[in-house]
Amino acid sequence: xxxxxxxxxxxxxxxxxxxxxxxxxxxxxxxxxxxxxxxxxxxxxxxxxxxxxxxxxxxxxxxxxxxxxxxxxxxxxxxxxxxxxxxxxxxxxxxxxxxxxxxxxxxxxxxxxxxxxxxxxxxxxxxxxxxxxxxxxxxxxxxxxxxxxxxxxxxxxxxxxxxxxxxxxxxxxxxxxxxxxxxxxxxxxxxxxxxxxxxxxxxxxxxxxxxxxxxxxxxxxxxxxxxxxxxxxxxxxxxxxxxxxxxxxxxxxxxxxxxxxxxxxxxxxxxxxxxxxxxxxxxxxxxxxxxxxxxxxxxxxxxxxxxxxxxxxxxxxxxxxxxxxxxxxxxxxxxxxxxxxxxxxxxxxxxxxxxxxxxxxxxxxxxxxxxxxxxxxxxxxxxxxxxxxxxxxxxxxxxxxxxxxxxxxxxxxxxxxxxxxxxxxxxxxxx
Amino acid sequence: xxxxxxxxxxxxxxxxxxxxxxxxxxxxxxxxxxxxxxxxxxxxxxxxxxxxxxxxxxxxxxxxxxxxxxxxxxxxxxxxxxxxxxxxxxxxxxxxxxxxxxxxxxxxxxxxxxxxxxxxxxxxxxxxxxxxxxxxxxxxxxxxxxxxxxxxxxxxxxxxxxxxxxxxxxxxxxxxxxxxxxxxxxxxxxxxxxxxxxxxxxxxxxxxxxxxxxxxxxxxxxxxxxxxxxxxxxxxxxxxxxxxxxxxxxxxxxxxxxxxxxxxxxxxxxxxxxxxxxxxxxxxxxxxxxxxxxxxxxxxxxxxxxxxxxxxxxxxxxxxxxxxxxxxxxxxxxxxxxxxxxxxxxxxxxxxxxxxxxxxxxxxxxxxxxxxxxxxxxxxxxxxxxxxxxxxxxxxxxxxxxxxxxxxxxxxxxxxxxxxxxxxxxxxxxx
Numbered sequence: 001x002x003x004x005x006x007x008x009x010x011x012x013x014x015x016x017x018x019x020x021x022x023x024x025x026x027x028x029x030x031x032x033x034x035x036x037x038x039x040x041x042x043x044x045x046x047x048x049x050x051x052x053x054x055x056x057x058x059x060x061x062x063x064x065x066x067x068x069x070x071x072x073x074x075x076x077x078x079x080x081x082x083x084x085x086x087x088x089x090x091x092x093x094x095x096x097x098x099x100x101x102x103x104x105x106x107x108x109x110x111x112x113x114x115x116x117x118x119x120x121x122x123x124x125x126x127x128x129x130x131x132x133x134x135x136x137x138x139x140x141x142x143x144x145x146x147x148x149x150x151x152x153x154x155x156x157x158x159x160x161x162x163x164x165x166x167x168x169x170x171x172x173x174x175x176x177x178x179x180x181x182x183x184x185x186x187x188x189x190x191x192x193x194x195x196x197x198x199x200x201x202x203x204x205x206x207x208x209x210x211x212x213x214x215x216x217x218x219x220x221x222x223x224x225x226x227x228x229x230x231x232x233x234x235x236x237x238x239x240x241x242x243x244x245x246x247x248x249x250x251x252x253x254x255x256x257x258x259x260x261x262x263x264x265x266x267x268x269x270x271x272x273x274x275x276x277x278x279x280x281x282x283x284x285x286x287x288x289x290x291x292x293x294x295x296x297x298x299x300x301x302x303x304x305x306x307x308x309x310x311x312x313x314x315x316x317x318x319x320x321x322x323x324x325x326x327x328x329x330x331x332x333x334x335x336x337x338x339x340x341x342x343x344x345x346x347x348x349x350x351x352x353x354x355x356x357x358x359x360x361x362x363x364x365x366x367x368x369x370x371x372x373x374x375x376x377x378x379x380x381x382x383x384x385x386x387x388x389x390x391x392x393x394x395x396x397x398x399x400x401x402x403x404x405x406x407x408x409x410x411x412x413x414x415x416x417x418x419x420x421x422x423x424x425x426x427x428x429x430x431x
Numbered sequence: 432x433x434x435x436x437x438x439x440x441x442x443x444x445x446x447x448x449x450x451x452x453x454x455x456x457x458x459x460x461x462x463x464x465x466x467x468x469x470x471x472x473x474x475x476x477x478x479x480x481x482x483x484x485x486x487x488x489x490x491x492x493x494x495x496x497x498x499x500x501x502x503x504x505x506x507x508x509x510x511x512x513x514x515x516x517x518x519x520x521x522x523x524x525x526x527x528x529x530x531x532x533x534x535x536x537x538x539x540x541x542x543x544x545x546x547x548x549x550x551x552x553x554x555x556x557x558x559x560x561x562x563x564x565x566x567x568x569x570x571x572x573x574x575x576x577x578x579x580x581x582x583x584x585x586x587x588x589x590x591x592x593x594x595x596x597x598x599x600x601x602x603x604x605x606x607x608x609x610x611x612x613x614x615x616x617x618x619x620x621x622x623x624x625x626x627x628x629x630x631x632x633x634x635x636x637x638x639x640x641x642x643x644x645x646x647x648x649x650x651x652x653x654x655x656x657x658x659x660x661x662x663x664x665x666x667x668x669x670x671x672x673x674x675x676x677x678x679x680x681x682x683x684x685x686x687x688x689x690x691x692x693x694x695x696x697x698x699x700x701x702x703x704x705x706x707x708x709x710x711x712x713x714x715x716x717x718x719x720x721x722x723x724x725x726x727x728x729x730x731x732x733x734x735x736x737x738x739x740x741x742x743x744x745x746x747x748x749x750x751x752x753x754x755x756x757x758x759x760x761x762x763x764x765x766x767x768x769x770x771x772x773x774x775x776x777x778x779x780x781x782x783x784x785x786x787x788x789x790x791x792x793x794x795x796x797x798x799x800x801x802x803x804x805x806x807x808x809x810x811x812x813x814x815x816x817x818x819x820x821x822x823x824x825x826x827x828x829x830x831x832x833x834x835x836x837x838x839x840x841x842x843x844x845x846x847x848x849x850x851x852x853x854x855x856x857x858x859x860x861x862x
Contacts, residue, residue: 149580
């Protein structure tokens with residue numbers, strides 16, 4: 001253990017990380033992500049549709065939240081937090097207590113009936129309604145969002161995180177004094193969604209869709225191609241657009257039919273909810289007739305997106321997760337030589353020591369030096385670590401670091417300084 | 432608006448922030464924090480025991496999470512995420528399905544019975560039990576925590592965020608191969624708790640307490656003095672220790688009785704849960720008799736702590752929130768001169784322009800220049816902004832910034848450079 005004696009608290013040790021050997025492995029799942037995420041100890045299980053995320057999974061979600069918050073704040077979104085529990089009379093005001101009956105988990109306490117909210121149009125509109133008389137014009141367009149766990153009584157839960165009863169969702173709601181402004185913000189949020197999926201290296205199709213129980217005049221789904229998806233998308237070989245089978249977007253005839261996963265959904269809701277809750281443009285500086293505000297809502301399921309990204313990016317048949325690089329659990333792993341190997345005895349010590357001194361939350365050292373480099377490298381690949389630094393024969397001889405760019409299947413032999421530069425360049429793109 | 436024309440996206444504008452005039456103000460609440468938090472638009476309401484947090488409240492919670500995560504990680508905690516919904520058979524294994532019947536929100540779907548979890552001893556022990564055979568020795572002591580919303584069917588919800596049906600809680604669980612190790616970690620986590628409260632500028636008393644339905648051999652509450660608290664603490668004038676009335680900690684006789692709020696609670700649980708779920712020290716490198724693991728659990732309610740801090744730090748009768756400085760919604764507010772005032776016309780422009788160019792998420796500019804400086808300053812004080820930078824007559828004349836240290840009721844006249852230095856010094860302590 002000579003190599004790891006200088007490890008600072010800041011660098012995390014693989015031997016201390018809670019990465020238990022998986023249990024409850026799904027049998028013959030059609031979903032690639034479900035088994036990959038469980039085998040790499042990202043997710044413990046999604047038994048009965050309720051996800052249990054292990055520490056690596058929480059790291060992924062934390063980064064995904066950051067990517068999404070950045071774009072929501074950039075379009076003027078302000079984050080708040082509404083309760084998961086909603087009262088019956090609120091859900092009756094929009095008639096969804098009945099309309100969504102089968103999807104709602106309902107229960108009572110001593111006096112009242114409640115449900116667990118799968119979405120928050122009612123709660124946010126009620127909130128805005130209660131204060132709209134004092135909201136100044138300068139507050140419009142008003143964009144409010146939250147990232148919270150939602151609940152749906154989903155009998156068809158399946159494919160691990162792709163369809164669950166409990167799921168983490170970002171839901172943004174926008175309120176407007178005019179249809180025109182609502183349209184404009186709708187486009188801006190759709191653009192923000194495209195930037196999010198682009199940052200996550202996911203090709204996606206924006207397609208007009210059905211509004212279902214949500215209501216409203218206009219809505220788009222964002223779809224990512226995957227055989228495990230539950231939607232069918234037609235992609236046009238001529239203009240490249242995608243569409244749902246019943247909603248063609250172009251006149252061309254040559255189209256490819258593929259399965260796709262819904263990654264996000266935007267709705268222009270009109271006054272469906274603002275009318276029900278009497279949310280009007282009521283600020284005292286408005287003297288005209290007071291009309292219901294125009295509303296939009298925009299959702300991304302984070303737990304689903306995390307699994308969908310793995311589903312889409314990981315080649316079929318591969319047992320190594322391929323992440324969007326912005327949300328990998330760790331960016332860099334350092335593998336010191338095996339205990340008793342010639343590489344341990346000869347050199348490296350100083351370079352390795354310097355690497356391990358770096359105060360970096362994105363690196364870990366696989367200090368299980370009783371295992372071969374090869375075994376530990378495979379382990380890193382399984383969980384999708386994009387950069388692995390190790391010290392094989394050649395690197396040791398030349399006093400260099402062996403820097404493995406896992407996703408591009410490329411190895412470089414670099415000095416300590418060039419290794420840092422390599423990683424800095426990588427970070428400037430993906431962190 | 433000449434002064435605010437150069438505002439970059441990075442600096443947030445008061446006129447755009449969602450700070451609605453409060454509604455649902457509590458009538459004759461004994462709780463100081465409840466009305467203060469609602470009046471400053473930190474919390475929208477806690478109607479029926481379900482908190483609705485406005486954007487400023489989410490900012491406070493985000494910072495509070497950061498303080499707590501730092502200390503949990505420092506003692507070796509790893510963050511995971513368990514579902515809020517728990518199945519009946521799991522809760523029956525510990526007998527708490529019945530024991531906690533009155534506190535649990537219970538419901539059914541098509542096949543099963545569930546509850547909303549107020550705490551996760553069952554879920555975490557079941558998880559550890561399912562993998563303990565493959566957990567290596569190097570993983571112990573195993574410390575796992577989460578920061579998630581919890582649910583309790585609380586008929587006596589009251590005092591705003593202090594006692595709610597839905598609350599955000601950090602719950603840490605520790606698993607040990609020996610009683611001795613459990614004791615040691617118990618002390619370390621208690622110390623981490625004291626550091627957390629110290630960072631939050633809260634004087635607290637660590638007192639032995641009753642274990643209630645949690646079980647276990649040893650436990651301590653962390654109490655903060657406040658008339659709205661539901662515990663009674665005796666503080667000893669001689670040795671300074673605190674104790675609950677039925678659990679004296681010293682032999683001295685001169686004691687002061689005060690009301691106190693529970694800020695945190697630590698339990699050494701022994702094998703109460705690990706026995707029920709068969710969580711044993713089962714790694715293959717252990718050959719001795721396999722015993723149930725020894726367990727500890729440690730909770731801090733974040734929504735309660737946020738309100739308790741306001742309750743404790745804000746002087747009675749004051750209408751200005753006093754926050755722990757690490758968790759204020761914004762650290763700095765900039766107030767440009769009133770429109771049409773001599774201060775607007777004369778100078779300041781360049782200094783103000785430079786301040787507004789600073790890319791800082793912790794500052795906002797109160798751009799409502801139709802209002803007087805005095806009015807806007809009062810508004811900042813109400814929400815507890817610790818540093819306000821403005822430009823009165825004297826500052827304008829001398830081409831300086833007027834830097835108001837709100838919490839210390841002190842004003843300094845500083846050059847642009849010294850203003851930045853002042854804030855940097857402040858940050859080095861509190862950010």
